[in-house]
Amino acid sequence: MPLPELARELAERYDVTVLTEQPDATAFLAQHGDAFEYVVTSAGVGLSADVVRALPRLRCVSSFGVGFDSLDKAALVAQGVRVGYTPGVLDACVADMAMGLLIDAARRISAGDRFVRAGQWSQGRFAATTRVSGKRMGILGMGRIGSQVAQRAHGFGMQIGYHNRHAVPDSPHTYHASLHSLAQWCDFLVITAAGGGATRHLVDADVLKALGPQGILVNVARGSVVDEQALVQALQDGTIAGAGLDVFEDEPHPLPALLAQDNVVLTPHMASGTHETRRAMADLVLHNLSQCIETGTLVEEVPWSAQAAATTNA
Numbered sequence: 156m157p158l159p160e161l162a163r164e165l166a167e168r169y170d171v172t173v174l175t176e177q178p179d180a181t182a183f184l185a186q187h188g189d190a191f192e193y194v195v196t197s198a199g200v201g202l203s204a205d206v207v208r209a210l211p212r213l214r215c216v217s218s219f220g221v222g223f224d225s226l227d228k229a230a231l232v233a234q235g236v237r238v239g240y241t242p243g244v245l246d247a248c249v250a251d252m253a254m255g256l257l258i259d260a261a262r263r264i265s266a267g268d269r270f271v272r273a274g275q276w277s278q279g280r281f282a283a284t285t286r287v288s289g290k291r292m293g294i295l296g297m298g299r300i301g302s303q304v305a306q307r308a309h310g311f312g313m314q315i316g317y318h319n320r321h322a323v324p325d326s327p328h329t330y331h332a333s334l335h336s337l338a339q340w341c342d343f344l345v346i347t348a349a350g351g352g353a354t355r356h357l358v359d360a361d362v363l364k365a366l367g368p369q370g371i372l373v374n375v376a377r378g379s380v381v382d383e384q385a386l387v388q389a390l391q392d393g394t395i396a397g398a399g400l401d402v403f404e405d406e407p408h409p410l411p412a413l414l415a416q417d418n419v420v421l422t423p424h425m426a427s428g429t430h431e432t433r434r435a436m437a438d439l440v441l442h443n444l445s446q447c448i449e450t451g452t453l454v455e456e457v458p459w460s461a462q463a464a465a466t467t468n469a
């Protein structure tokens with residue numbers, strides 16, 4: 156459970172079983188699976204097809220997180236389960252983190268901190284870094300979080316371009332129909348696209364080459380969007396200048412080769428992890444759950460769940 160407070164509040168209000176506390180979860184589900192109607196999970200923990208199928212009476216899932224790539228869509232839709240999530244409330248903190256990682260990677264704040272702590276300052280000056288203000292920012296995924304990143308970048312006097320599957324109507328920012336063209340145009344490429352099969356390894360060796368030797372990559376979305384082996388290579392041979400990464404292909408095990416690079420800033424998937432945002436996410440998890448129990452509907456429903464429900468009810 157991502158937030159101890161949420162676990163406590165759920166236990167106070169409902170009759171809760173924590174699956175991960177069962178010594179043998181599969182055996183437990185085989186024996187008791189038909190007793191459960193509601194599941195609370197998180198984008199990090201997810202929900203597998205096997206667990207969904209072991210819960211024949213499941214009505215709703217309330218997930219802590221905006222990403223839903225770890226929830227098995229096919230199994231949930233097949234069983235007519237409605238799925239709630241927590242969009243909107245974390246946009247500001249995730250966008251703040253994207254800017255933080257960008258500034259750190261460009262201005263080398265963490266590297267400067269290491270330099271001071273290692274006592275190197277008295278032996279010489281810290282090397283010059285890269286200016287952030289006034290540069291060109293490319294955003295992969297101009298959704299709610301991408302728009303908030305753009306707002307912040309605007310405050311830094313940046314020009315903003317983006318790539319999505321389709322241009323966003325009325326967006327003031329420049330649409331690039333290909334990611335390659337966006338990467339070629341921008342100085343900084345920030346990933347705020349959803350994870351899942353459709354975006355897997357979109358940022359590959361070619362895109363990194365287009366970003367170029369002065370370019371910086373920031374990822375606050377999903378590790379799966381980047382071909383991490385290609386990224387390591389690009390960071391090692393100077394194909395790009397640096398990166399700021401909050402997410403990784405295999406969490407919590409970033410590639411050892413990434414840890415060895417000094418031109419990358421690494422954080423432990425913490426972009427939404429402020430007290431304020433985690434509280435707001437927990438409130439939405441509770442709200443989704445209580446509304447689903449009372450009315451069978453959700454406050455914030457995952458798009459494919461809402462579509463499946465509309466089709467069924469039509």
Ligand code: 8YV
Nearest residue numbers: 197198199200220221222427
């Ligand atoms: C969460 C996230 O920290 O919302 C998401 O999709 O990835 C993060 O905000 C994480 O999923 C909690 O498990």
